[in-house]
Amino acid sequence: MHSDTFARYAASNVPRYTSYPTAPAFSPEVGEDAYRTWLASLDGGADASVYIHVPFCRAMCLYCGCHTTVTRREEPVERYLAALALEIDLVRAATPAPPRIGHLHFGGGSPTLIPPVRMIELVAQLRRCFGFAPDAEIAIEVDPRTLTEEMASALGTCGFTRASIGVQSFDPIVQRAIRRVQSFETTATAVRWLRGAGIERVNVDLIYGLPHQTVSACAETVEQSLEVRPDRFAVFGYAHVPDFKPHQRKLDPASLPDFAARLEQAAAIGEALRRAGYLEIGLDHFARPDDPLAEALRTGTLRRNFQGYTTDTAETLIGLGASSISRTKQGFVQNAVLISEYLKHVAKGRLPVARGYALTEEDTIRAAIIERIMCHRRVDLAGECARFGWDPDRVTDQDAIDTLVADGLVRKCGSVIEVTEPAHSLVRWVAAAFDGQLAHHRQRYSRAV
Ligand code: SF4
Numbered sequence: 001m002h003s004d005t006f007a008r009y010a011a012s013n014v015p016r017y018t019s020y021p022t023a024p025a026f027s028p029e030v031g032e033d034a035y036r037t038w039l040a041s042l043d044g045g046a047d048a049s050v051y052i053h054v055p056f057c058r059a060m061c062l063y064c065g066c067h068t069t070v071t072r073r074e075e076p077v078e079r080y081l082a083a084l085a086l087e088i089d090l091v092r093a094a095t096p097a098p099p100r101i102g103h104l105h106f107g108g109g110s111p112t113l114i115p116p117v118r119m120i121e122l123v124a125q126l127r128r129c130f131g132f133a134p135d136a137e138i139a140i141e142v143d144p145r146t147l148t149e150e151m152a153s154a155l156g157t158c159g160f161t162r163a164s165i166g167v168q169s170f171d172p173i174v175q176r177a178i179r180r181v182q183s184f185e186t187t188a189t190a191v192r193w194l195r196g197a198g199i200e201r202v203n204v205d206l207i208y209g210l211p212h213q214t215v216s217a218c219a220e221t222v223e224q225s226l227e228v229r230p231d232r233f234a235v236f237g238y239a240h241v242p243d244f245k246p247h248q249r250k251l252d253p254a255s256l257p258d259f260a261a262r263l264e265q266a267a268a269i270g271e272a273l274r275r276a277g278y279l280e281i282g283l284d285h286f287a288r289p290d291d292p293l294a295e296a297l298r299t300g301t302l303r304r305n306f307q308g309y310t311t312d313t314a315e316t317l318i319g320l321g322a323s324s325i326s327r328t329k330q331g332f333v334q335n336a337v338l339i340s341e342y343l344k345h346v347a348k349g350r351l352p353v354a355r356g357y358a359l360t361e362e363d364t365i366r367a368a369i370i371e372r373i374m375c376h377r378r379v380d381l382a383g384e385c386a387r388f389g390w391d392p393d394r395v396t397d398q399d400a401i402d403t404l405v406a407d408g409l410v411r412k413c414g415s416v417i418e419v420t421e422p423a424h425s426l427v428r429w430v431a432a433a434f435d436g437q438l439a440h441h442r443q444r445y446s447r448a449v
Contacts, residue, residue, distance in 0.1 A: 001408035001422045009409070011259065014428045014438070016283075017374050018306045019332065020367035021357055021437050023325070026334055030356030036094050038328040044097025045131065047314040050104045051306065052084065052122075053321035054111040055339060058146055060247050061180040063168070063210060063238050067323040067337060068109040080321075080339060081118050083346040085125060087320050090351055092129040100131040103312040106140040112147045116154035123158040137161050137311075144190035145182050152190070156197025163194045164203040164234070170224050171217035174210050177255060184224050191228040201291075204230040208265035209238035211255035218265045222272040232293060233278065233286040234308060235269050237262055266425070282375055283427055285309045302375040309375065322352075331358040361388060362436065365395055370431045373419070377427055382415035400433040 015022045042048070055068045056077055071077065092098065104126065114122070123138075139162035140155060155163070167187060168180060175181045191202055204225045208218055225233070240256060242248040257265065270280065278286035279294045285308060287293040296302040296311045303310050305317065306325055319326040322342035325334045333356035336342040345352035359367075365388050372379040381392040392415060401417065404410045409423040410430055419430050432438055 001420070005407050006422070006426070007259065009407075009426050009429050010263075012429070014432045015435070017370050017428060017431050017435075018304060018308065019325070019327070020370045020435065021332075021363060023334065025437050026332060026355040026357045028355045030331060030333065030358050032351045032353045034331065034356060034358060035326065035333045035351055035353050038330045039091065039094040040096060041330070042095050042097075042099055042316060042328070046099050046316060047102050047133075048099035048130070048316040048318055049305075049312050049314045050101055050126065050130070051317060051319045051324055052104075052106050052111070053319070053324045053335075054080075054106060054108040054114060055322050056080070056108070056113060057110045057143070058113065059179065061168075061178055062247055062251050063178045063180075063207065064247065065239055065241070065245055066109060069339065074115070076339075077114065078118075079343065081114065081122065083343050084122065084321055086346045086349075087352065088125055088129055090346070090349065091318055091320070094351065098129065098131045099316060099318070100133055101126070102133045102136055102314055103310070104132075104136060104138045105307055107307065108141055110143040110146060111140050112142050112151055112155075114151075116148075116151045119151070119154050120158055139164065141166065142190060142194070144187045145180075147190045147193065149193045152193035152197045152199075155194065156199060160199050162201040162203065162231075163191075163199050164205055165190060165228075165230075166205050167221065167225055168205065168207040169210055169213060169217060170221045171213065173212045174217060177211040177251065184227075187225075188228055201231045202228065203232040203234060204228070205234045205236070206269060207236050207238050208269060209257055209262040211251050213257055213265060215261070215264050215268045218268050219272050222269055222276075226276055231288050231291045232281075233273055235266070235273075235284050235286065237266065280424075282309045282377075283425070297376075300376060304371050304374050329359075329364075332356055361390075362395065364388070365390055366434050366436055369395065369434045373417075373431045373434070374427060377424065377430075378416060378418040380416045395434060395436075397433060404430060404433060 056071050057068050058072065060070050138160045140160055141164045143166055165187060169175060170184055194202065206221060240248060273286045279289055281287050281293050281297055285293065292311045293309060301313065303312055305312060315329050317327040319335060322335055322339045323337040325332055333353045335352045336345060336354040342352045365385060368384050369379050369381065372384060381396060385392045405412055408420055409426055410417050410419055419427050
């Protein structure tokens with residue numbers, strides 16, 4: 001592929017496709033009533049996943065793209081936990097029988113700043129309200145700077161099985177620029193506490209494209225991270241979107257690596273991880289060959305959801321907490337993003353839904369095609385469409401595919417479309433060819449690489 005062609009695609013805005021349709025398509029017209037109807041239609045004992053959002057941090061990292069707020073006090077966290085407990089009861093009351101939870105994920109924000117005793121109570125309530133699969137994965141995002149040994153032990157008591165450790169970069173110059181100072185020793189201690197508490201599986205999250213970041217600093221961060229023997233890495237490019245995240249305005253744009261430097265950094269991280277024996281999973285994950293994610297890639301069962309790549313195959317996702325997104329086979333709903341709004345709804349006994357999206361059959365087919373491309377970089381259009389009794393021509397923009405073929409991003413063999421190796425990092429663009437709504441929402445996304 002010509003480098004100009006690559007650059008032209010990579011500089012464009014396309015979604016990361018952790019869902020289809022993506023969140024900008026959600027509307028206030030789909031709200032609590034729709035969600036109640038969808039929950040009421042769940043089969044008793046149906047497989048489901050639960051995501052719990054904890055939107056609090058002790059300080060704001062300047063690169064942050066998450067829904068979070070800064071608090072030094074315990075009272076807002078306690079008030080929020082009380083609302084979460086109410087919301088769990090509301091959701092349980094809206095379902096005909098307890099769904100069976102195969103995956104439970106705590107994200108944020110910094111969920112590890114929940115007081116340990118409250119975390120034990122919260123997980124106990126979830127176990128009372130929902131059935132748990134015996135091999136359920138219970139995962140949490142961990143900020144090593146605020147994790148305590150007591151909290152690590154509480155997580156072990158609750159039965160957590162996986163922890164995602166936020167690292168981003170160990171370079172002190174980068175850390176000072178992004179206001180996230182976290183030594184290797186702090187990180188290694190957190191991992192030691194977690195493993196000591198029985199949480200064996202550890203992920204490490206890294207970012208490239210941060211202020212002052214260099215290729216050698218990226219490689220060194222990987223080398224240091226390997227010392228804690230992670231099972232998985234998630235590697236993201238920093239998304240500079242100061243119009244949506246005003247705290248990012250404090251970063252000096254001149255200190256951000258340019259496009260060519262970002263590419264080199266991503267390549268250096270990928271190379272170092274492959275050399276260390278990790279397998280590349282989809283767009284931005286790496287896993288040990290014996291990790292379930294690598295197994296899912298081998299067996300063609302890899303999935304993609306709001307947390308990225310996953311082994312989670314449940315059709316239903318119950319999102320709890322401010323800004324959380326839920327999914328059923330009928331559609332998506334998102335909870336109120338503002339904590340104050342979320343608290344108000346729950347206090348009135350309402351499911352705190354702010355907006356949503358009811359799926360059409362066409363959306364479901366497009367979603368299946370896009371997920372296959374994002375996970376496996378290839379899709380059999382006839383095979384995917386046959387599951388729904390649809391003709392592939394109804395969801396295929398032939399001109400767009402021909403352009404991708406001519407530009408060297410994909411090769412076509414019968415009804416199979418496969419992303420070429422030089423275009424692996426442009427997989428989002430191939431998926432975008434099947435997005436029926438992209439034209440309306442394009443300005444909302446960060447660049448592809
Ligand atoms: S700890 Fe994570 S969620 Fe909190 S401000 Fe930093 S990057 Fe954002």
